[in-house]
Amino acid sequence: MSALNDYDFPNLKPADAESAGIQLRLQAAEEVLGFLDAQYGDPDEYLLFEDRVGYLDSDMAIHAFHIRYDHDAGTIRLRTAAQPTIALGMAWLVEHGASVSYFVQHGEDQSTPADAKSAAIARRIIASPGRYDIVDHGVELSESWALLRDSDPRAADRPYLLHIEHIRDEGGFTLREGSFGSPQEAQAWLEVRDRSLPAALAADTVVQVSAAASAARSRSTSAPTVRATSGVLPEPVRVSAVPAAGGPHR
Template identity: 30%
Template sequence: MKDTDFRLDGLEPADEQTANTYDCTWIHDYQTISQHDAGERSFIVAFNPTATWDVPNMPNIVSFDVVRDSKQATFSMHSFEHATLAFAQNWLINRGCPADALAPIADVPKPADELTVRVEDRIRHSGERLEVTERQVIDGDDVEGWSIAVDRHGKDLPVRLFLETLQPDQYTYTVREGAFADHAAADAWLENRSTPLPEAPEYHLNTEALRTSVALSRTASLPPASTVPSAPATPVSSPQPWGRSL
């Protein structure tokens, strides 16, 4: 990964909030995962390799929304920390970044399967529907991280666990979404792992729709019953031996 260039040379913070954010951001520590520049505005997803050196489980993926005003020689900066890439992309999309402009430009692990792509796409395009309440980052030799979020549109199973697992040998990862009635149930599953991760109902619906679509396509491909020729009757007087071709 390359070091992140915030392009702030000669610019001063435009307001107190930006000054505080900038003072708390060691900009030379960040490495770019993805970036979209739109004139004087930059949407950035960056990795901070130093995040967990002092305090364990500090988020090491950060979204930045940077707006520069060259005429005033100022800039504004907003940022948010995340445990996984998809939530970092979601935050920037909610702030106006085109969704297709945030693909990683760094050499990072790739999704291992189609379900991972579907789960991450749901996160990216969920708007403000998912509110993360707990998280565990992947750092060092770790191969697993997770985010627990409340789905504001969820009814019976509003608490969602997004579980990310690395496969270092393949340089890939998987993401799965589990659904729970409350935080206690999600925490209990993380602690015990005695059952498979309870699948979110959204994927049950998608699976049933796929099965229905396949069934309908098979039915449509069959000829009408009246056009299916009947097999010729075998004469009773000359039966065919078992196992011999007609």
């Protein structure tokens, strides 16, 4: 399924150079990106896609897009980010004003948590902007993983959270997680996998939406309409600002 065929934006022009570039990439990738989910509203739309062939020249599989319509000015503003997992892509959309509850509802399609445990983990990841930094990530055919540094003081003893996402053939995705004391310990577990993931520290599921996300949602004039490689980086990248980049990832 693709939601891109409606995004020629007749009678609207990009609000800035960044929006113009993103629009061109959307149009060029119409037949390539795999549609995952969307939340539609006015003046905002939130879109989530998977790029299985690296068409957008990124080493991250998930691409999130935020579209803001300004009909009075006759413009559209587009922003995008690449993320290693569906849950992190949803977190970026929520930080830009999307609804937490929509993206963690149960369902049978590829973009929804497949079980209660996955839904609880996803809710915490999605609704905690600024809490996690991406330290490392990798993508296989059915598995994506991200090593996150948790800034919660309760996770200080083992601050590196390994976040593993599997997309199921029968629909939905599962999430599992475990805490480690260092990136090296997490990578050693990934290579061998001879024991269960250690319990995740500070793994509560209290929803805390940032002030920025609340402000973004308050700018909407109506409620959104719901429609059903690795190697540790020298410096972590803030989850809220992972850019769409470039290079096949699969």
